[in-house]
Amino acid sequence: MGLVQRLLGQDGFEPIRLVTEVSGAGEANREEIPVEQVVALLRERVYGAMTCLATLAVLVRYTAPDTSPWSRVLDVAVATGGLWAASLLADWVAHLGAHHSAPRGRAALRMLQASGQIVEAAVLPLLVLIAAAVGLLSLSNAMWIAMWILVVELGVIALLAVRMAQLRWWQKLFTITGLVGVGVLVVCIKILAH
Numbered sequence: 001m002g003l004v005q006r007l008l009g010q011d012g013f014e015p016i017r018l019v020t021e022v023s024g025a026g027e028a029n030r031e032e033i034p035v036e037q038v039v040a041l042l043r044e045r046v047y048g049a050m051t052c053l054a055t056l057a058v059l060v061r062y063t064a065p066d067t068s069p070w071s072r073v074l075d076v077a078v079a080t081g082g083l084w085a086a087s088l089l090a091d092w093v094a095h096l097g098a099h100h101s102a103p104r105g106r107a108a109l110r111m112l113q114a115s116g117q118i119v120e121a122a123v124l125p126l127l128v129l130i131a132a133a134v135g136l137l138s139l140s141n142a143m144w145i146a147m148w149i150l151v152v153e154l155g156v157i158a159l160l161a162v163r164m165a166q167l168r169w170w171q172k173l174f175t176i177t178g179l180v181g182v183g184v185l186v187v188c189i190k191i192l193a194h
Contacts, residue, residue, distance in 0.1 A: 040114035042161050044087060046179070048080065048121030049157065053150040053183055055079040056125065057190040060143050069133035072143065073126060080122040088115040124149050147190070151183035 059075055091111045095103045103111055125146035132142035158179040162172040 037110050037114070040110070041117055042157060044114045044117035045121050045157050046154070047087070048083065048118035049150050049153050050182070050186075051083050051118070052076060052080060052122045052125055053147055053154075053186055056143055056147045056150070057186050060140075060147075060190055061193070063139060063143060065140075067139060069129060069139045069142065072139060073129045073133055076122060076126055076129060076146075080119060080126075084115050084118045087118055088112070091115065121150075121153065124153070147187050151180060151187060154183040155180040 055076055059072055063072065088111060091114065092103060095101075095107065095111070099107075102108075128137070128142045128146045128149065129139075131137050132139045137145070155176055158176040162175050165172060165175075167175070
């Protein structure tokens with residue numbers, strides 16, 4: 001089996017499982033993560049990565065040599081925080097409408113886990129921008145590095161999403177290439193406009 005087929009999970013995998021509780025005897029009470037939760041986690045991660053990439057692409061245009069790197073850190077953090085809050089509030093309102101009560105317990109935790117993917121998508125780009133703020137990189141280089149990190153992140157997200165899908169290897173590769181291609185397109189448009 002080729003490297004591509006192995007990376008794409010053609011050799012089969014166990015379903016994703018989550019250990020929710022361990023008894024004193026050491027036996028694990030395992031519960032499969034609901035498909036809807038996996039969908040929500042991946043969806044929010046893609047939203048987060050694409051929004052952060054689009055934010056950086058816009059900010060690159062308005063970044064001059066005298067722009068403070070901390071202002072770019074703040075810009076990305078505010079955009080990410082706004083999307084996170086919107087996602088969390090949308091889930092909360094939808095839960096209220098569907099269940100006629102506020103989410104509690106496991107439902108609330110799953111909402112936080114899903115919306116938290118938006119914040120997690122921006123962590124590496126923010127760390128690169130912070131590196132520029134403390135003088136390890138120029139701001140311009142940091143912004144471009146952060147954008148390319150997000151393109152790679154989109155590829156990793158797609159890879160994780162298709163690994164267990166019942167698709168042929170070339171269909172999985174097409175899916176990954178498509179998501180990465182969208183990210184590359186955003187960066188290329190920015191390069192051409194720059």
